[in-house]
Amino acid sequence: MKAFRTSSLVLLLALTVVACGKKETPAPAAPPATQATQPAAPAGVTVAAVNLGNALGADKRVTAPSTSFARNDTIYAVVETLGSGNTTLKARWTFHKGDNVATVNETSQTIAANGPAVNEFHVSMPGGWPAGDYQVEIFANDKSAGASKFTIQ
Amino acid sequence: MADNDMPDFSGVKSGASSTANKIYTVVSGDSLSKIAKREYGDAKLWPRIFEANKDLLKDPNKIFPGQKLKIPPK
Numbered sequence: 001m002k003a004f005r006t007s008s009l010v011l012l013l014a015l016t017v018v019a020c021g022k023k024e025t026p027a028p029a030a031p032p033a034t035q036a037t038q039p040a041a042p043a044g045v046t047v048a049a050v051n052l053g054n055a056l057g058a059d060k061r062v063t064a065p066s067t068s069f070a071r072n073d074t075i076y077a078v079v080e081t082l083g084s085g086n087t088t089l090k091a092r093w094t095f096h097k098g099d100n101v102a103t104v105n106e107t108s109q110t111i112a113a114n115g116p117a118v119n120e121f122h123v124s125m126p127g128g129w130p131a132g133d134y135q136v137e138i139f140a141n142d143k144s145a146g147a148s149k150f151t152i153q
Numbered sequence: 154m155a156d157n158d159m160p161d162f163s164g165v166k167s168g169a170s171s172t173a174n175k176i177y178t179v180v181s182g183d184s185l186s187k188i189a190k191r192e193y194g195d196a197k198l199w200p201r202i203f204e205a206n207k208d209l210l211k212d213p214n215k216i217f218p219g220q221k222l223k224i225p226p227k
Contacts, residue, residue, distance in 0.1 A: 060172055086176055091169070095160060102159040109169040110176040112223060117173035123165055130160040 045087035045113050047145035049080040050138055060118040067150040071128035077136045077148065079119045086112050090139040091121035097132060104134065174205070175224040179216050193227050201225055 053062025054073040062078050069075055077091050089111065093104035105123050129152040137147040177188060185199035203213045205223045
């Protein structure tokens, strides 16, 4: 009888614990980290503008942007960049005749930018350029940042 | 693509510069004066490169292939 009473007491105690045990309530959902998404800061260096000309000023910008040049001109492609970091800029100059394309020149420079920078590439042709249609395409870390067409008269 | 009737551009001269520091990787046979001649057109301007890289270079006569030197704007 005493054993029965003891086991009943243990059972009752166990039932009481189960009954009183509160179900774990889920934590309220965390609020979004930010209500308004902030625009991401520009990563690394980005190309802001490309201008062509046949002369540079002291600030390395073209003195008179143009897309038409004379046979004896030196042609400058000025690439304005924003942002900071190490970036390899490349200028690929090509000549276009119908469906044919000839590579004129490829030049690269790696810069350690610490804010806006002006970067120039130039090409010249001793004896004069063949007349026709040309293009310069600018790459930043091997990704095209745009192309500019020009003609030699 | 046939390039037979395309002009010859092998004589094209090119160059590049920046208002930012450039990064130049030293190759075998380089010296600061050679780099200054190539970058500035004047070998005598080598101290400018040395000054910009004092954190890396202790002796202007000792540069090694693979070193990445800051080249200040001209």
